[in-house]
Amino acid sequence: EVQLVESGGGLVQSGGSLRLSCAASGFTVSSNYMSWVRQAPGKGLEWVSVIYSGGSTFYADSVKGRFIISRDNSKNMLYLQMNSLRAEDTSVYYCARDVVGFDIWGQGTMVTVSS
Amino acid sequence: DFVMTQTPLSLSVTPGQPASISCKSSQSLLHSDGKTYLYWYLQKPGQSPQLLIFEVSNRFSGVPDRFSGSGSGTDFTLKISRVEAEDVGVYYCMQSKQLYTFGQGTKLEIK
Numbered sequence: 001e002v003q004l005v006e007s008g009g010g011l012v013q014s015g016g017s018l019r020l021s022c023a024a025s026g027f028t029v030s031s032n033y034m035s036w037v038r039q040a041p042g043k044g045l046e047w048v049s050v051i052y053s054g055g056s057t058f059y060a061d062s063v064k065g066r067f068i069i070s071r072d073n074s075k076n077m078l079y080l081q082m083n084s085l086r087a088e089d090t091s092v093y094y095c096a097r098d099v100v101g102f103d104i105w106g107q108g109t110m111v112t113v114s115s
Numbered sequence: 116d117f118v119m120t121q122t123p124l125s126l127s128v129t130p131g132q133p134a135s136i137s138c139k140s141s142q143s144l145l146h147s148d149g150k151t152y153l154y155w156y157l158q159k160p161g162q163s164p165q166l167l168i169f170e171v172s173n174r175f176s177g178v179p180d181r182f183s184g185s186g187s188g189t190d191f192t193l194k195i196s197r198v199e200a201e202d203v204g205v206y207y208c209m210q211s212k213q214l215y216t217f218g219q220g221t222k223l224e225i226k
Contacts, residue, residue, distance in 0.1 A: 035215065044205075044219050045158075045164060045207055045220070047214065058214055094163060100166075100170065101175075101209070101211065102154075102166060102209075103166050103175065105163040
């Protein structure tokens with residue numbers, strides 16, 4: 001079965017760090033464009049970061065310089081290292097595969113940044 | 116940067132009636148490869164978003180044919196021919212011509 005499962009969310013203080021993980025099954029992470037998308041409580045969807053199959057990475061301006069997207073090909077995993085966290089980073093974070101748009105989404109993991 | 120503007124932000128529809136959502140992009144979504152990178156998603160209450168339409172008008176696998184997408188350039192529309200109770204949720208358009216940008220979302224409820 002093709003699926004994504006996120007983990008690593010939790011409560012962290014402002015200025016702290018957290019690493020999110022996304023385990024993929026049924027397909028190969030490194031062969032696809034993989035993104036992180038977040039959703040603040042009661043708000044809309046915000047794209048955060050992408051890693052292309054070739055390894056290039058891109059970030060939303062709101063997280064550039066603080067977040068790092070990466071993957072482990074041997075484990076078929078996607079990661080998001082989040083540093084210098086702010087209250088406004090509080091969101092559910094989804095990982096998603098982009099084949100023809102985001103066709104596969106995980107269930108999301110909640111990150112709460114306390115000030 | 117791309118700005119995606121959806122209208123309306125909410126709508127209430129009687130089951131069996133049609134519904135329509137507009138999405139306007141600040142720049143053309145027509146790529147030099149000939150494709151137009153506009154997508155529609157539905158986020159049902161308590162669930163992750165799900166892909167409905169890719170590249171303007173192509174229904175994703177398993178999406179009922181009451182959903183249709185149209186448009187070109189900067190103006191796009193999602194139509195539901197006959198709304199059903201299971202269609203409630205928030206609909207988002209998204210561009211991926213240059214990275215990714217979502218619209219604000221349109222909340223659909225049943226009357």
